[in-house]
Every structure is written in C-alpha cells, then in structure tokens.
Amino acid sequence: MIKGQCLCGGIQYQYDAEITELAICHCNQCKRAQGTPFVTNAPILRKHFTILTGTPLQKAFMASKNKRRVFCSNCGSPLFSQRIDRPDEIRLRVGTVTEGRIPKPDYHIHHDSKAAWFDLDGAETCYTSGKPG
Ligand SMILES: [Zn+2]
Numbered sequence: 538m539i540k541g542q543c544l545c546g547g548i549q550y551q552y553d554a555e556i557t558e559l560a561i562c563h564c565n566q567c568k569r570a571q572g573t574p575f576v577t578n579a580p581i582l583r584k585h586f587t588i589l590t591g592t593p594l595q596k597a598f599m600a601s602k603n604k605r606r607v608f609c610s611n612c613g614s615p616l617f618s619q620r621i622d623r624p625d626e627i628r629l630r631v632g633t634v635t636e637g638r639i640p641k642p643d644y645h646i647h648h649d650s651k652a653a654w655f656d657l658d659g660a661e662t663c664y665t666s667g668k669p670g
C-alpha cells in the first residue's frame with residue numbers, strides 16, 4: 538500500500554496496490570508544472586486510488602485539452618495527471634509519496650526537451666518510450 542500527501546497535508550491519499558512502473562518525464566509542461574528539470578511519475582490504476590481527505594482542495598489545470606493536472610489549491614503541490622481519454626489511469630507524482638515502496642525509474646520520456654543544464658550521468662541510456670507524461 539502507498540500513502541501520500543501534498544506539502545500542506547490538506548490532501549492525503551492512499552493507493553491500495555503496488556507501484557510497478559516509474560517514468561521520468563522531461564516535457565516542458567511537466568517542467569513548468571513542477572518547477573524542476575523533470576518529473577517522476579508512476580502510472581497507476583484510478584480504481585485503487587482514494588483521496589482520504591482534502592477533496593475540496595483539489596484543483597485541476599488543463600495545460601492541454603486531453604490532460605488534467607491535479608494539484609492542491611492551498612500549497613500548490615502537484616499530485617497527479619490524468620488523460621481524459623484514459624480515465625482508468627492516473628500518473629502519480631511520486632515525490633508526494635510518504636509511505637510504501639517505490640521502484641527504480643524504468644524509463645525517460647520526452648528527452649527532446651530535456652533541460653540542457655541537467656546531467657543525467659548516463660541514465661540517458663534508459664529507453665525512451667512513446668508513453669505520455
Ligand atoms: Zn496542500
């Protein structure tokens with residue numbers, strides 16, 4: 538089981554399954570949404586994900602037509618993204634996880650927009666998939 542929360546703790550969640558996949562996304566939207574050179578996302582099943590507290594604090598921003606980026610309206614923590622055409626899956630921002638096992642990253646995506654100033658120290662050899670961030 539996985540537990541997590543936003544920075545202020547107003548939103549707390551639980552995931553009643555294991556995280557089995559981890560992606561590092563270098564796309565420009567993720568960089569700006571997170572304020573970091575990349576974001577680390579776990580694609581997880583929506584049906585096992587529960588917001589325990591703070592549902593009214595959730596706010597979603599549509600940076601593109603097909604994707605909701607959900608964050609805490611009090612502290613700004615990004616929590617997950619969800620593609621409109623794939624309602625069964627969300628992409629959890631694993632920096633918000635407080636409890637439970639997170640595997641090592643499996644792959645990088647959107648390498649073409651990787652921050653030039655950030656050295657991946659050889660991790661670039663990870664394969665790039667076409668999966669969305
Ligand atoms: Zn918060």
Ligand SMILES: [Zn+2]
Nearest residue numbers: 562564567670
């Ligand atoms: Zn991205």
